[in-house]
Amino acid sequence: MRRGDEKFPDNGFEAWGGYMHAKIAKLEEQFSARAGTEDIITNIFNGVSIYVNGFTIPSADELKVLMTKHGGIYHTYQRSDDYIIASNLPDTKVKNMSLVKVVKPEWITDSIASNRLLDYRDYLLYKNSRTQRQLNFKKVLKNDNSSLSETKNFNCEAGSLFPNEIQNTLLGENNLGDITMHKNETESKPIPNDPLPSTSNTVLLEKSKENNISVDLNQHKPSTVAKTAADPNFISEFYNNSRLHHISQLGACFKQHVNDLRENSNFLFPAREDLKKSILAKYDYNNFSQLKFEKNKVIMHIDMDCFFVSVGLRNRPDLRGKPIAVTHSKGGQGRPKRPGVDRSTEFGLYKQKQMKKLGIATGKPEDEIVFETRVDNITDEDDKYGSMSEIASCSYEARAKGIKNGMFMGAALRLCPNLETIPYDFDGYKEVAYTLYNTIAQYTLDIEAVSCDEMYVDCTELLADMNVNVQSFASMLREEIKRKTGCPCSTGFGGNRLQARLATKKAKPDGQFFLTEDLVEDFIFEIKLSDLPGVGRQTAQKLESLGHVTCGSLQTLTLATLKCQLGIKTGAQLFDQCRGRDPTPLTFHTVRKSVSAEVNYGIRFENENQCIEFLKQLSAEVHSRMQQFKVIGKCITLKLMVRDEEAPVETAKFMGHGFCNVINKSTSLSTATNDVEIITREVISICKKQNIDPKEMRGIGIQVTKLELINSKPSKGSISKFLTNNKVVKKETEVKSELNTDSKMFEVAESIKKPVTNESYGSTSPKKSPVAKRRGRPPKSMKTQLSSTKNAMSKFLQGQNVTRDLPYKDPMIRDVPKEVPHNIEQPRPKGLIGLPWDKVRELLRAWLESGQSPLQCDVDMIVAYLQEMVVNKNTEKLFVLMNFLRRMTKEIGRNDWLKVYDHVTEQVQNAMIAVYGKRLFISD
DNA sequence: ATCCTCCCCTAC
DNA sequence: TAAGGTAGGGGAGGAT
Numbered sequence A: 001m002r003r004g005d006e007k008f009p010d011n012g013f014e015a016w017g018g019y020m021h022a023k024i025a026k027l028e029e030q031f032s033a034r035a036g037t038e039d040i041i042t043n044i045f046n047g048v049s050i051y052v053n054g055f056t057i058p059s060a061d062e063l064k065v066l067m068t069k070h071g072g073i074y075h076t077y078q079r080s081d082d083y084i085i086a087s088n089l090p091d092t093k094v095k096n097m098s099l100v101k102v103v104k105p106e107w108i109t110d111s112i113a114s115n116r117l118l119d120y121r122d123y124l125l126y127k128n129s130r131t132q133r134q135l136n137f138k139k140v141l142k143n144d145n146s147s148l149s150e151t152k153n154f155n156c157e158a159g160s161l162f163p164n165e166i167q168n169t170l171l172g173e174n175n176l177g178d179i180t181m182h183k184n185e186t187e188s189k190p191i192p193n194d195p196l197p198s199t200s201n202t203v204l205l206e207k208s209k210e211n212n213i214s215v216d217l218n219q220h221k222p223s224t225v226a227k228t229a230a231d232p233n234f235i236s237e238f239y240n241n242s243r244l245h246h247i248s249q250l251g252a253c254f255k256q257h258v259n260d261l262r263e264n265s266n267f268l269f270p271a272r273e274d275l276k277k278s279i280l281a282k283y284d285y286n287n288f289s290q291l292k293f294e295k296n297k298v299i300m301h302i303d304m305d306c307f308f309v310s311v312g313l314r315n316r317p318d319l320r321g322k323p324i325a326v327t328h329s330k331g332g333q334g335r336p337k338r339p340g341v342d343r344s345t346e347f348g349l350y351k352q353k354q355m356k357k358l359g360i361a362t363g364k365p366e367d368e369i370v371f372e373t374r375v376d377n378i379t380d381e382d383d384k385y386g387s388m389s390e391i392a393s394c395s396y397e398a399r400a401k402g403i404k405n406g407m408f409m410g411a412a413l414r415l416c417p418n419l420e421t422i423p424y425d426f427d428g429y430k431e432v433a434y435t436l437y438n439t440i441a442q443y444t445l446d447i448e449a450v451s452c453d454e455m456y457v458d459c460t461e462l463l464a465d466m467n468v469n470v471q472s473f474a475s476m477l478r479e480e481i482k483r484k485t486g487c488p489c490s491t492g493f494g495g496n497r498l499q500a501r502l503a504t505k506k507a508k509p510d511g512q513f514f515l516t517e518d519l520v521e522d523f524i525f526e527i528k529l530s531d532l533p534g535v536g537r538q539t540a541q542k543l544e545s546l547g548h549v550t551c552g553s554l555q556t557l558t559l560a561t562l563k564c565q566l567g568i569k570t571g572a573q574l575f576d577q578c579r580g581r582d583p584t585p586l587t588f589h590t591v592r593k594s595v596s597a598e599v600n601y602g603i604r605f606e607n608e609n610q611c612i613e614f615l616k617q618l619s620a621e622v623h624s625r626m627q628q629f630k631v632i633g634k635c636i637t638l639k640l641m642v643r644d645e646e647a648p649v650e651t652a653k654f655m656g657h658g659f660c661n662v663i664n665k666s667t668s669l670s671t672a673t674n675d676v677e678i679i680t681r682e683v684i685s686i687c688k689k690q691n692i693d694p695k696e697m698r699g700i701g702i703q704v705t706k707l708e709l710i711n712s713k714p715s716k717g718s719i720s721k722f723l724t725n726n727k728v729v730k731k732e733t734e735v736k737s738e739l740n741t742d743s744k745m746f747e748v749a750e751s752i753k754k755p756v757t758n759e760s761y762g763s764t765s766p767k768k769s770p771v772a773k774r775r776g777r778p779p780k781s782m783k784t785q786l787s788s789t790k791n792a793m794s795k796f797l798q799g800q801n802v803t804r805d806l807p808y809k810d811p812m813i814r815d816v817p818k819e820v821p822h823n824i825e826q827p828r829p830k831g832l833i834g835l836p837w838d839k840v841r842e843l844l845r846a847w848l849e850s851g852q853s854p855l856q857c858d859v860d861m862i863v864a865y866l867q868e869m870v871v872n873k874n875t876e877k878l879f880v881l882m883n884f885l886r887r888m889t890k891e892i893g894r895n896d897w898l899k900v901y902d903h904v905t906e907q908v909q910n911a912m913i914a915v916y917g918k919r920l921f922i923s924d
Numbered sequence B: 001a002t003c004c005t006c007c008c009c010t011a012c
Numbered sequence C: 001t002a003a004g005g006t007a008g009g010g011g012a013g014g015a016t
Helices: A018-037 A060-069 A091-094 A106-113 A148-152 A234-241 A243-264 A271-282 A307-313 A344-363 A396-400 A410-414 A426-441 A460-466 A470-483 A497-507 A517-526 A539-544 A559-566 A569-578 A608-629 A674-690 A727-735 A771-773 A782-801 A809-814 A837-849 A856-871 A875-890 A895-915
Strands: A049-053 A072-075 A084-085 A139-142 A202-205 A297-303 A324-326 A421-422 A447-451 A453-456 A489-494 A512-514 A594-599 A631-643 A661-673 A697-709
Touching: A049 A060, A060 A072, A060 A106, A084 A106, A091 A421, A106 A426, A234 A243, A234 A594, A234 A608, A243 A426, A243 A447, A271 A460, A271 A470, A271 A512, A297 A426, A297 A470, A297 A497, A307 A324, A307 A421, A307 A426, A324 A396, A344 A396, A344 A539, A344 A559, A421 A539, A426 A447, A426 A453, A426 A470, A453 A460, A470 A489, A470 A727, A497 A517, A517 A559, A517 A782, A539 A559, A559 A569, A594 A608, A594 A631, A608 A697, A631 A674, A661 A674, A674 A697, A837 A875, A856 A875, A856 A895, A875 A895
Parallel strands: A049 A072, A049 A084, A324 A421, A489 A512
Antiparallel strands: A139 A202, A297 A453, A297 A489, A447 A453, A594 A697, A631 A661, A631 A697
16 A cells, blocks of 8 residues: 555546646647757767766766767677777776777767768777777976965866866876876866966876877976975975875765765666666575665665775786885885984884873783883885875775785885885876766665775665666676776675665775675674774774773763763764664765865974975965855864974985974854955964964965855845754744745844855856756756756657556655655655646645645656755755645645645655755744 | 864765 | 885873
8 A cells, every 4th residue: 555545535636637638738839849959969979889887088977968969879798899088998898898899989070070970990999900009198297386276176067077188098008107197277267366376387288189199297206396385386396296196186076076966866767777677687686685784774884995006007907916005105115224214213202192091091011011002114225114204095906915004104114014005196096986876876876985995885775766686687787887987896885874884895806795684783793893983093092991892891881981081973873883883864965164185294484484484385275265165154273283293303214204293273263254454364374373483384274164165145135044953944934924025035034143154165067958958957977968868858758658557656655664864865756847836836735726636646747846956955845845845735624735845844854954954944 | 051163974 | 235114093181
């Protein structure tokens, strides 16, 4: 029995498909004419079928659209007669395949541009022999004067999946490794008020017609290298090479990417059908048992295996299976000790500090505390184990020897003398990450981005919709990711995010694990506390000193004890975690709360001027980021790292910060700003007050918090005002009398003290294209713009033909337990989606005035439409429609219609909470 | 009680 | 040589 049956009893009218269906059939005709014109433009690719392998520009999704529009065929899985479109292939693949039809994506784009099918042989990725690779690059090398903002900031524009990326190059055996590749400057936007105007002279290497061309690129390398922060190019140089900076930027970039995808999606996932077909073709379902997860939720955690290493190994198959580390250091060469270095003193200070901390935390005498540090294996000698270059990522073979991420190269070499190193490939990480995210996004957008190589995915709806079992889904998905990226990944499944995450750890490397309900209790018992997310070095050591190393052991402590030992929140979290519980829902939409920039490397000033000059530059950097994210802020914090008086002047790590004291000082402004002058002034003022010898500075950071969106009008009428939390809703309803006009109802409460946080900061959606404007739809990337429109429309049309057989009832509704309101559980029926909101209002009015009893299928359609508005952030019109519905149902005053209103409201608010974390303010 | 500032911790 | 960033959660303790 359908859940809705009780609420909306069938009165016999439903057999006709419902009132709404009949009505919209007419509207649909208007659209069908338009949709048709967008279908096929030319027949250039008549009879041509392609299969896209790996990362390409345009992306596979974009190529799919292009092929469809120009009469060609796109295959998700490779067929024998397909042209293989690729920009690069891992050597392993090259060895095992025929290359006669491996063609560069430019074949497609150039053919479209010249409106005829060009000879594919001119676009072969490999010609004649496998070793003769065609160089195909159009690339900009920058010289030493280039502006920093052009090179270090990632660009996450939704307009193209990978807009500023360099053309993929085939370096092959040519050793061009130490040349820095940069984005094409012609695509970089000038940043207004940028205090560092671009003075870069660029060298454009035009595409060569020759094979095996040899260009002496070394002559373009920077002639001088910025050594310390006193050098004007230092920030740029440093950020370009900083792994942590890249990790952080990429993380933020993909959180935004998910925001953008959700914002621009119609939440139809045609790729599900393809996947389902290949699963059915490949797997015998009898081999799989039906897995049951806690609370019937299926949360997937997905994580690339030793990400940086895997990406680096795509071009170095010869190194597979060996102990590998990604690091700046070449490794192996001993270096004479810098004068003044006193590692033992410096490391001693670190140890002392840690000991003191633990002594306070545990109440033990300091000499009883035993602990390890990562400097334990580093000596003061100028031998080959002295490198303090950090390992960003290491292969599983290296891990087997005890090497860990973050370890110093010297210590690692001591553990594994034959450890091989590979350089960073920051562009590669971004490519692979995009492919990863876009692959998942084909199937669902219930994604919480964690970092560039890791995310949580709520698969509950997806799996129910596809009606496939989770094992085969996991296998096919991982296969697809490996095929597209050339990198392995692991997935874990559980009933909540903690379980999924722990399952991934178990699955690694290159595996999958399903932590089903029946396994949780035993599984969690053995888990080490230090493996729990949120439990780092300090917490783990503290817990160990309390006598607990595993979750099972910690289960003996009461909630009160844990809270007392670790604080209220942390204690409660740990109490849950060690039992495998995790009440925190996935968050699909993130809102930025701070912007900061800091440099704790290479800070060596000779005088105050240099320090002030650096503060100006760093302020400019923060200002530039604030512009990028479109925020202003009220609170400015300066962070200073100052050499501890006992620490040696020369640090153990070259240009490192050494043993320091940290100072944080902040100012609160009366009004939010992103003015570079104000930031600079405040920051310099704070710095001067500290009275620190510039020679002793080792690190500087600037952070801006209490953010507001630029252009968010604090006055009434702003969209932000519709969004408010429950608390405020209550308060306001008490105060406000019933409002009758739509416009008046826009006045919504807002917490006065809290900054506006309803919209994602730093949305990088492109300007609306003329097409998008004409349709009145949100801006979309090329991919979503074309495919979604087509799909929405064509599915809409199809839907009409089968209306009577398939009323818009969703089986999911009855399957999903009601107590999980965090996510939008229902796949959206297609009926109304795509219609202008005012048309829908007319339909609503007609429906409400029809005198009929409401039908479930019509209600579902309305709900789907309104939820789509939430997702598209069309809150303004949503607000109008909701209030319209409220007023109309009240006027009718019949119980069944009032129930409809309650039901719709509940569904819309669920969507609001999922997307914004807040409820829509509705007058009652 | 609740806020603010200045930390500390964690994660990637 | 080496590139030790950045955002968010939370706690202690003082101001309101």
